[in-house]
Amino acid sequence: MVSGAKHFGTAPLQDVELPRPGTVLWLLGPTSAGKTTLATRVVADLRKEGIPAILFDGDEVRDFFGADFGFGADNRLRVVSILVHLANKAADAGFHVVVAALTAGQDAREHVRAHVRNLTIGYVACSTQTCAQRDPKGLYGKAMRGEIDTLIGYNSTYQPPDRPDLVLDTESHSLDELAARIAASYGSGRRAAPQPD
Ligand SMILES: Nc1ncnc2c1ncn2[C@@H]1O[C@H](COP(=O)(O)OP(=O)(O)O)[C@@H](O)[C@H]1O
Ligand SMILES: [Mg+2]
Secondary structure: OOOOOOOOOOOOOOOOOOOOOOOEEEEOOOOOOOOHHHHHHHHHHHHHOOOOEEEEEEEHHHHHHHHHHHOOOHHHHHHHHHHHHHHHHHHHHOEEEEEEEEEEHHHHHHHHHHOOOOEEEEEEEEEEHHHHHHOOOOHHHHOOOOOOOOOOOOOEEOOOOOOOOOEOOOOOOHHHHHHHHHHHOHHHOOOOOOOOO
């Protein structure tokens, strides 16, 4: 079960006027596709313009909770539900949020679509072959040597999402090109939600 949308301790804040809510750009794709790289760049670009922006990364949630989370379907969904909660809170506070997370399971994707407000889903696309060549975390190497068997994209297929709002192909486009494309999608003044393709 995914923990729901309880708002712990927020009751006294209900009467306080919020800033204009921010947006959530959810970047999903296989390991080494470029999610963290692209998300970091987008947040940095927004901050350089004085726009409040924050990155939540799936690996960060895993690092923080450490051994509590494994790589089974339930744990993957729990990581996503934590990211959803954090993203909504930050967006409610006026931040433009970028989430970088594998988000491989259909249940996780449906949870994101159902619960994240002001959402744009960006599919960070890259072939398994190129991801395995990049392999900055050495995970494809471990999977090839049989040291892990949980790498989605190698040990099992990474299914592309059905209807992403943006397709961000990191094999055929540079980081600069993709960052510019995302910046343009935020609209003039970067205050509106990114627009779908
Ligand atoms: N166009 C691109 N966009 C993003 N990353 C790219 C691109 N081209 C090459 N890369 C490289 O691919 C790797 C992606 O790693 P990372 O961002 O950690 O992926 P992920 O977070 O999806 O696992 C990095 O080494 C990055 O430099
Ligand atoms: Mg990453």
